[in-house]
Amino acid sequence: TRTSRPQRILKAVQRKATVGDPQSVITAIDHFCRHREWAMNVGDEKGSILDSVVSEVSPVTVLELGTYCGYSTVRIARLLPPGACVITLEFNPDYAAIARQVIQWSGLEDKVQLVEGASGDWIPWMKEHFGVQAFDLVFLDHWKERYLPDTKLLEECGLIQKGTVLLADNVICPGTPDYLEYVRNSPRYNSHYYRSHLEYTKAEDGLEKSVFLGY
Ligand SMILES: C[S@@+](CC[C@H](N)C(=O)[O-])C[C@H]1O[C@@H](n2cnc3c(N)ncnc32)[C@H](O)[C@@H]1O
Ligand SMILES: O=C(c1ccccc1)c1ccc(O)c(O)c1[N+](=O)[O-]
Numbered sequence: 001t002r003t004s005r006p007q008r009i010l011k012a013v014q015r016k017a018t019v020g021d022p023q024s025v026i027t028a029i030d031h032f033c034r035h036r037e038w039a040m041n042v043g044d045e046k047g048s049i050l051d052s053v054v055s056e057v058s059p060v061t062v063l064e065l066g067t068y069c070g071y072s073t074v075r076i077a078r079l080l081p082p083g084a085c086v087i088t089l090e091f092n093p094d095y096a097a098i099a100r101q102v103i104q105w106s107g108l109e110d111k112v113q114l115v116e117g118a119s120g121d122w123i124p125w126m127k128e129h130f131g132v133q134a135f136d137l138v139f140l141d142h143w144k145e146r147y148l149p150d151t152k153l154l155e156e157c158g159l160i161q162k163g164t165v166l167l168a169d170n171v172i173c174p175g176t177p178d179y180l181e182y183v184r185n186s187p188r189y190n191s192h193y194y195r196s197h198l199e200y201t202k203a204e205d206g207l208e209k210s211v212f213l214g215y
């Protein structure tokens with residue numbers, strides 16, 4: 001086919017959403033993915049859980065691992081107070097290019113720092129390059145086998161401190177068994193499972209929220 005799925009998602013946003021209205025961008029993507037083509041956004045059902053965790057944490061600095069088209073980036077950024085921001089990492093340049101346009105359409109570009117690159121390469125530079133002391137919230141939603149190594153890397157880099165909240169998508173489907181075992185068995189995390197469904201489907205999935213308790 002001529003266009004990619006992310007390009008078709010962007011078209012749906014440009015056709016159906018209002019510039020500067022993040023909710024209309026979210027609604028347009030969810031409608032497209034539910035009625036036209038499934039896509040791996042966190043979606044509306046798990047997205048509502050994400051919203052409640054963001055509101056509860058009211059973070060100043062958020063790290064998102066895996067941007068794709070920017071759907072969850074917009075969900076997070078629309079809830080951030082002035083001065084707060086989300087740094088989102090995406091290593092696929094085509095996806096990053098679409099996400100920039102989706103984020104721009106939502107009018108939230110001032111609250112978002114989209115970094116084109118791999119989490120493993122960029123996490124060690126977060127302090128130096130972005131002046132981040134520690135993250136208040138990390139949303140893990142990139143390739144599932146990277147959840148555990150990147151969590152350990154964040155710990156080693158001192159980017160996870162007492163009170164930092166990790167929120168992980170897809171802990172059931174496709175599943176992140178090694179990550180789940182780690183956060184649920186570690187004495188340094190307090191974990192809770194939010195049962196839900198794989199985006200736009202009836203399959204079980206859920207989010208795992210893990211609060212770092214400090215060393
Ligand atoms: C499920 S999609 C993200 C969906 C997005 N969080 C949402 O809910 O709208 C996963 C994305 O992570 C990206 N990705 C996977 N591994 C990565 C890594 N190590 N560093 C940066 N991006 C990565 C993929 O290219 C893909 O776009
Ligand atoms: O891995 C997939 C996947 C596997 C196979 C086909 C399509 C997607 C997936 C499915 C649902 C998600 O919410 C998600 O974040 C991902 N992902 O790629 O990171």
Ligand SMILES: [Mg+2]
Nearest residue numbers: 042141169170
């Ligand atoms: Mg996901």
